[in-house]
Amino acid sequence: MSCVPVRGCRIGEGRPKVILPIVERTEAAILEKAAAFSTLCADCVEWRVDLFDAAADPGAVVRCLAKLRVLLKEKLLLVTLRTKEEGGSIPVSHEGYLRFLRTVLDTDCADLIDIEFFTAGTDLPALVQDAHTAGVKVVCSSHDFHKTPPKAELVSRMVAMHQAGADLPKLAVMPQSRADVLELLAATAEMTDHHPETPVITMSMGPLGAVSRLCGEAFGSAMTFANPGTASAPGQVGLDVVNAVLDSLQLN
Ligand SMILES: O=C1C[C@@](O)(C(=O)O)C[C@@H](O)[C@@H]1O
Secondary structure (H helix, E strand, O other): OOOEEEOOEEEOOOOOEEEEEEOOOOHHHHHHHHHHHOOOOOOEEEEEHHHOOOOOOHHHHHHHHHHHHHHOOOOEEEEEOOEHHHOOOEOOOHHHHHHHHHHHHHHOOOOEEEEEHHHHHHHHHHHHHHHHHOOOEEEEEEEEOOOOOOHHHHHHHHHHHHHOOOOEEEEEEOOOOHHHHHHHHHHHHHHHHHOOOOOEEEEEOHHHHHHHHOOHHHHOEOEEEEEOOOOOOOOOEEHHHHHHHHHHOOOO
């Protein structure tokens, strides 16, 4: 699998990189979490801006981002505005979504930015270009909180994300059966074996899918979201357990 280097971190190589989500509502609480997370054993912190009570105020977002950047020290910062359609907290118009992404890219604070595949639509290649010009890597995401599409569809979605220029295609899907968890893992393995030109991030959500958050090195998911106390999605496993299992399942 090829890797995406971001500062000192080689995403897609070796042990999956661990992401801790910040899901607080106020700036004070967000910054408090950032300071605490900066000392934990994890590679990256995700700021879920849709949960911020001032998410609609670009000035407040920019100010908070600048402070986060400093507090997180060498940890990578992934910035995510999860729209209501994809399981997030706020409804955002297409124009509003594009404006938000461009505001974040202008700050020089993010290492990685989440761009939703379906929300970006035909604007995706241009947004990826803008991110790359700003020196930011793109996590291109798609979520299904109700079901798991068939493997062929999962694979073709990740390939389309890569073809649009995304650095890290990402899928989060909900299993309705054990077979659905296997479907997600099979799609992940197929990407690793047949499309090694791009690392991917995949997870099957909920308790049934939690196993998929722990076996990324074996099947080919380059990053995993861990629960540092408050989960940002169903099925996230506690940080200590994630670290212990990733260590014990290391291939080399
Ligand atoms: O897209 C994702 C993945 C996620 O939904 C999960 O299932 O771990 C958690 C979200 O915070 C993140 O933005």
